[in-house]
């Protein structure tokens with residue numbers, strides 16, 4: 001059974017960690033100081049730590065269907081506040097992925113009300129031409145990218161991000177796409193506060 005396999009793996013993993021460092025779990029239990037907030041899709045094929053090699057303690061992770069950033073999502077608002085104000089992460093990474101079922105659901109106007117309501121912000125990014133374009137796969141990939149750019153824009157306006165930029169506390173927002181068919185990450189854009197960007201340009 002699959003759950004049995006998961007627990008057996010876990011036992012072997014603990015033994016392996018302890019063999020490498022007998023204090024491994026003691027150290028982890030002392031606290032976290034992650035380097036980035038990762039915002040990704042729930043898709044089982046896009047596991048943040050697996051595709052980036054990030055170790056326990058390095059990524060603070062939030063996942064939802066189609067990695068949508070909504071200012072009216074209380075779960076996400078709490079995650080963003082905690083990551084930026086308490087953990088003081090220096091990076092936020094929004095990572096969409098190709099062949100995203102959520103983005104496809106937005107394109108096809110999924111009939112389930114809870115999904116169509118959730119996916120609304122993605123659907124609103126579609127142009128009339130894209131809605132009638134027969135090449136659904138191409139439109140879908142373009143929509144994945146638009147959704148990431150939209151997320152970076154929405155994040156830039158949210159209070160915890162604005163507060164960090166006003167404090168001149170280094171914070172960069174990265175927009176990436178994970179290509180399921182090749183395994184590679186593609187960087188779409190990176191945004192910092194105006195003063196940080198100027199400093200980076202002159203140094």
Ligand code: CO
Pocket residue numbers: 041042043065066067097099100101102103
């Ligand atoms: Co997805």
